[in-house]
Amino acid sequence: MKNHSTIIIGGGWAGLAAAVELSKHNIPVTVFEAAKQAGGRARTVTHNNTLLDNGQHLMIGAYHQMLSLLKTININYRDVFLQIPQQLEIIDLNRQTTVFKLKLPLLPAPINLLTGILSCPSLNLTSKLKTLYKFNKLLKTPLNKDISVEEWLNTAGLPAEYTNYLLKPLCLAALTTHPHEASARIFQTVLQQTFNGQASNTDLLIPAIDLGHVFPEAAIKYIESKGGQVFLEHRASKLNAINGKIQSIIVNDETIETTNVILATSAKSTEKLLSDIDNCMHIKQQLHNLNxxxxxxxxxxxxxxxxxxxxxxxxxxxxxxxxxxxxxxxxxxxxxxxxxxxxxxxxxxxxxxxxxxxxxxxxxxxxxxxxxxxxxxxxxxxxxRCIPDIDHFRPGIQTPVSNLRLCGDYVYIEENNQPGLPSTLEGAMRSGVKCAQQLIQEYL
Ligand SMILES: Cc1cc2nc3c(=O)[nH]c(=O)nc-3n(C[C@H](O)[C@H](O)[C@H](O)COP(=O)(O)OP(=O)(O)OC[C@H]3O[C@@H](n4cnc5c(N)ncnc54)[C@H](O)[C@@H]3O)c2cc1C
Incomplete structure (x- = not known):
């Protein structure tokens, strides 16, 4: 029977983020990824000899964890992204006309937003002043109860153009959830982290190469350079728990002993892999209820x-x-x-x-x-689906099995008492790094 001390199951951006963080601390890891290539939902696909992404992605300057991990693996983010200051133009496909334009200048926040709104050609002077006052208030007023984004925006008193042409499309893009169903608390956090921080937070980072070459390929090289191993086409099918600890896992029909396991699979695959573990009942129920x-x-x-x-x-x-x-x-x-x-x-x-x-x-x-x-x-x-109060239904990193941790874009991570992030690359990577840091504490 083989023994791999620290095993990460899943080579998406969360699993690789955890692996990079552990490798940075000279803890060699073994990553098992079921697919032919790493990257998970943010992977490269080939079509007629063209490298495409399995979905066009967009990142922003507020993705601090992603940017920091790229630095760790020696990727200059300017080589892999087109970085442009936030410049949005919204077209109305019914009327074939541009209905909204917003361009934020390269100035420190919040002056960039202030200047951007004041020079926005789509708002008249009254609407600009109203937007400045009401948007600031909207971002600063804590939401004691989570409601839908639509309800939240309806009470904000913002100009309709700003709400309908900017905030609602942003909600759908950032939370992948329609405003009438989306969590106002999570959207507020996203807006705060984007518009209230440093000016570069609002920059758009559009991948300038296929996603596999933005992070996964270089992450694997880095992990291997630190003594770790990444096995593709290696599917974990069972976790064997004895006395509240994972003793071994089964990968491609082979039993592998382990000391610590990080489960970095999607929520659905995690639910399946936990099915045999009795004391993870609560987590399985949480995962089952996610949409x-x-x-x-x-x-x-x-x-x-x-x-x-x-x-x-x-x-x-x-x-x-x-x-x-x-x-x-x-x-x-x-x-x-x-x-x-x-x-x-x-x-x-x-x-x-x-x-x-x-x-x-x-x-x-x-x-x-x-x-x-x-x-x-x-x-x-x-x-x-990022609905109000979703954080109550998201499992955290630690499971009742002492040597089993979870990471992924569905995992709730506690940060400054703020709501979790929506399912994004940044959320996935932050959970991976947090998970690795908990383990590093244990190894110290
Ligand atoms: C089309 C699309 C567009 C998106 N657009 C954006 C965007 O613009 N911006 C943004 O920030 N986010 C976007 N996202 C979300 C983002 O891609 C995800 O949040 C992120 O990729 C999730 O990463 P993860 O590592 O948590 O999970 P996953 O990517 O699902 O990784 C899990 C990995 O585990 C592997 N696995 C599963 N079961 C097993 C097993 N039994 N054994 C071994 N390996 C296993 C899988 O093959 C997979 O590689 C988009 C997602 C999609 C699909």
């Missing part, structure tokens, strides 16, 4: 001359929500359209959906030629 939201990405290949006016644009009153120009990934003419959460698009098959999105783009950009090819990627369980 998920899909994210759909439609990649449309146009003539290489085709460009969006901006690297990324928002859209309302149509099926398409966010449109990205992949020429920033050296993929000229490739446009990615992202649709978050459930909606009408889920009732359409891939052909119908592609046709609908292509028509919306053709109406908005009449100069573009027809798309040459289209690919649809649907991730049914892309993120947790």
């Amino acid at each position: 998920y939201e899909p994210v759909t990405t439609i990649y449309l290949q146009y003539n290489p001359q085709v460009r969006l006016p901006l690297p990324m644009m928002g859209a309302i009153n149509g099926i398409s929500e966010w449109i990205f120009d992949r020429s920033i990934c050296r993929q000229p003419g490739l446009i990615a359209v992202v649709i978050s959460a459930n909606g009408l698009h889920m009732t359409l098959n891939n052909e119908q959906l592609s046709a609908k999105v292509a028509t919306e783009l053709a109406q908005q950009f009449p100069d573009w030629p027809a798309a040459e090819s289209v690919m649809v990627i649907r991730e049914k369980r892309a993120t947790l």
